[in-house]
Each structure stands twice: as C-alpha cells, then as structure tokens.
Amino acid sequence: MNAPFAGKNGEYAFAQLCDxxxxxLFRFAFWLARDRQVAEDVVQEALFRAWRSRESLTExxxxxxxxxxxxxxxxxxxxxRKRLETVxxxxxxxxxxxxxxxxxxxxxxxxxxxIFALEDDYREPLVLQVLMGxxxxxxxxxxxxxxxxxxxxxxxARHKLRRQLGLGASEEAE
Amino acid sequence: MECLEFRRAAGxxxxxxxxxxxxxxxxxxxxxxxxxxxLALDEKILAALSVPVPGREPGxxxxxxxxxxxxxxxRWFALAASIVAGVAVGSLLWxxxxxxxxxxxVVEHVTHEPDAMVTVNPADPSHVEDVLEHGRIxxxxxxxxxxxxxxxxxxxxxxxxxxxxxxxxPVTVMVLRNEKVSAPVHFDxxxxxxxILPAGPGSIAVIGTxxxxxxxxxxxxxxxxxxxxx
Numbered sequence: 001m002n003a004p005f006a007g008k009n010g011e012y013a014f015a016q017l018c019d020x021x022x023x024x025l026f027r028f029a030f031w032l033a034r035d036r037q038v039a040e041d042v043v044q045e046a047l048f049r050a051w052r053s054r055e056s057l058t059e060x061x062x063x064x065x066x067x068x069x070x071x072x073x074x075x076x077x078x079x080x081r082k083r084l085e086t087v088x089x090x091x092x093x094x095x096x097x098x099x100x101x102x103x104x105x106x107x108x109x110x111x112x113x114x115i116f117a118l119e120d121d122y123r124e125p126l127v128l129q130v131l132m133g134x135x136x137x138x139x140x141x142x143x144x145x146x147x148x149x150x151x152x153x154x155x156x157a158r159h160k161l162r163r164q165l166g167l168g169a170s171e172e173a174e
Numbered sequence: 175m176e177c178l179e180f181r182r183a184a185g186x187x188x189x190x191x192x193x194x195x196x197x198x199x200x201x202x203x204x205x206x207x208x209x210x211x212x213l214a215l216d217e218k219i220l221a222a223l224s225v226p227v228p229g230r231e232p233g234x235x236x237x238x239x240x241x242x243x244x245x246x247x248x249r250w251f252a253l254a255a256s257i258v259a260g261v262a263v264g265s266l267l268w269x270x271x272x273x274x275x276x277x278x279x280v281v282e283h284v285t286h287e288p289d290a291m292v293t294v295n296p297a298d299p300s301h302v303e304d305v306l307e308h309g310r311i312x313x314x315x316x317x318x319x320x321x322x323x324x325x326x327x328x329x330x331x332x333x334x335x336x337x338x339x340x341x342x343x344p345v346t347v348m349v350l351r352n353e354k355v356s357a358p359v360h361f362d363x364x365x366x367x368x369x370i371l372p373a374g375p376g377s378i379a380v381i382g383t384x385x386x387x388x389x390x391x392x393x394x395x396x397x398x399x400x401x402x403x404x
Contacts, residue, residue: 007327022227026227108218108222111222112223136186136187152186161219162215
C-alpha cells in the first residue's frame with residue numbers, strides 16, 4: 001500500500017502540508033464556530049488527530065478534504081452543543097479582532113456581519129465555495145448532500161446576503 | 175435559458191457558468207448586470223471570510239485556484255509545538271541535530287507521544303502481542319496492566335514503547351535492544367524521572383512522572399521482559 005506520510009520523510013512532508021493548509025483550516029473552523037478561540041481549539045485537536053492517523057493516507061491530494069472533514073467532526077464533537085446561537089451578531093463581530101476592525105473597510109465588516117448571521121446550512125457551503133475554492137460537487141461530497149441541494153443552499157446564502165446588504169434584492173430570482 | 179434559470183445558476187455558482195448561461199448573458203443586459211453584481215459580492219464575501227489567522231499577517235486570503243500562501247517556516251514550529259507537543263519538531267531535530275544523550279532522547283520521545291499517557295484501559299492484547307513480537311521480546315506475567323503499546327522509531331530502529339499502569343502512575347517502558355549502557359543511568363528532566371538499565375543485549379528505559387519512585391517498577395520490568403535471540 002502506498003503510504004506517502006510514513007517514516008521520517010513522510011513526517012516532514014505531512015508537517016509541510018499541515019503548515020500550508022493551516023490558514024484554510026483555521027478559517028473554515030472559524031466560520032463553523034464563529035469564535036476565534038474555539039476555532040483554534042478545533043484546529044489544534046484536528047491536527048493532533050490527523051497526525052496520529054497520517055500513515056493511513058494513501059494520496060497526498062486527499063489531505064485537504066480529509067483534514068476539513070476532521071475539522072468538521074471535531075467541531076461537531078467538541079462544540080456543537082455550545083454554538084453561539086443566542087449571542088447577538090453585533091457582539092460576535094465586535095469580538096472578532098477589534099483592532100483589525102478599526103483598520104478594515106466598513107464594507108467588509110458589513111459583509112462579515114451578514115455572514116455571521118447566516119444559518120449554518122447556508123454559511124458552510126458558501127465558505128467551502130468562496131474561501132476554499134471547492135466545486136459544488138466537492139461540497140456535496142464534503143457535506144453529504146446532493147449537488148442540487150448544495151446549489152440551492154448557495155443561491156439562498158447569496159440571496160440572504162444581498163437582502164441584508166441592500167444589494168438589489170428586488171432583482172433576485174427567488 | 176430564461177432569466178430566472180440564469181439567475182439561479184449565477185446566484186449559486188457565478189464563477190462556473192454553463193455554455194447556455196454564458197450565451198444567455200450575452201443577449202440579456204439585465205442578467206449580465208446581475209452576474210456582475212454577484213461576482214462583486216463574491217469578492218466582498220471572500221474579503222470578509224479571510225479573517226486573520228493567528229500568528230500570520232492579517233489579510234492573507236486565498237481565492238479559488240490561486241497559489242497557497244508562502245510558508246513561513248517559523249510558523250511550522252509553532253504549529254508543531256501546539257498540536258502534538260513537539261512531535262514534528264522532534265522529528266526534524268532528530269534528522270538534523272547531532273545525537274543527544276540516550277536519556278535525553280528517551281524523554282524527548284515520551285513527550286512526543288502525550289496520548290500514550292492518557293489511556294488507562296488495557297490495550298488490545300493482540301496488538302500488544304504484535305508489538306512484543308516485532309520487538310522480539312515476551313512479557314512474563316507480573317508487569318501490570320499494559321495500557322499502550324506501539325512500535326516506535328527510535329535512533330533508527332523500531333523499538334517497543336509500552337505504558338504500564340502502576341502504583342506510581344503510568345510508567346513508560348522502552349525496550350532498547352540496540353542501545354547498550356554499562357551501568358544504570360538515572361535522569362530527571364522535562365517533568366519526567368527515569369532510569370535506563372542494562373538488560374539483555376541492550377537496555378530498557380523506564381520513565382515515570384517527576385520524582386516517582388521507580389525502583390520497584392524497574393525491577394518488575396527487568397524480571398518480566400524476556401528477550402528472544404537475535
């Protein structure tokens with residue numbers, strides 16, 4: 001069996017990949033949890049688990065979706081019951097690096113606030129598509145949905161964002 | 175394709191339109207404008223989603239299909255330290271650094287497998303048997319409950335790494351067939367106490383928590399390990 005991450009060279013290669021993928025993993029976890037500290041915990045735990053199981057991987061190309069799956073599971077396992085549903089969106093946005101907020105464009109903050117307010121079912125496929133560059137087919141595989149369901153969720157996600165941001169909602173197709 | 179269908183397609187995957195949708199866009203200024211607005215919205219979404227990553231410069235984002243950010247090598251060491259208490263760091267150092275003292279490397283190895291010390295339930299007996307067989311040893315009764323067993327790389331060899339539950343807490347046992355010591359070596363570092371004892375063709379390292387009295391445990395281990403011939 002091909003095991004690209006076995007042995008010392010494999011350890012090094014896996015470490016490099018984790019380093020490259022860490023920003024994506026953190027951002028994915030952040031948008032699942034909507035909390036920076038929770039995201040760091042989730043990524044840390046996910047990478048720990050991944051490290052222990054790395055020798056089971058047979059393809060380097062499978063690492064990213066595999067790691068994203070582990071992040072999703074870790075988030076569900078550790079924090080799903082603690083989701084911040086009752087926290088006000090303004091509070092979430094405000095807690096998200098205030099020093100950066102001051103420096104960022106107001107428009108970006110408005111969009112971020114709108115994304116914070118999206119339901120999980122809409123936010124997650126949007127993150128996978130726009131941030132991770134996944135195709136709708138890949139998102140369907142990742143989330144265990146049909147491609148049609150993914151397309152619907154993505155459409156509705158953008159529709160809700162447009163409405164929240166006051167961007168030509170009357171022109172929408174829904 | 176009709177406008178409604180186009181907008182559903184553009185609203186769900188604006189960067190990957192079908193040939194039909196592209197043809198519709200060419201002949202429909204309002205749908206072309208809708209697509210332009212949607213792509214502009216996606217740029218804003220990407221900017222909003224690209225939250226700063228801890229320890230990295232703010233604003234590093236990645237659009238679909240673009241190259242990954244350049245790796246800052248220092249970040250890896252921070253990551254490795256945080257995710258596996260230095261597993262990878264130790265590995266890299268192992269490759270490049272001159273050989274450290276045997277005791278130091280034993281402690282380093284133990285710190286690299288923190289999960290080994292967490293489990294208290296008995297390990298799968300067949301798995302333990304595999305590890306022992308691979309290490310060409312057997313265990314006589316009396317060593318205690320083995321809660322962890324793994325064949326680990328150590329100084330270029332594969333060695334049995336066991337954790338035994340004892341009265342002084344979990345104790346790590348590493349059977350080092352190819353590491354000879356002329357006399358017992360006692361050490362106390364990084365929160366661990368231990369001893370490396372001459373045994374069989376090589377040695378056995380017994381490591382416990384700081385200040386644990388390992389004398390009796392070490393004796394039991396020496397009595398229990400039975401070496402097969404090379």
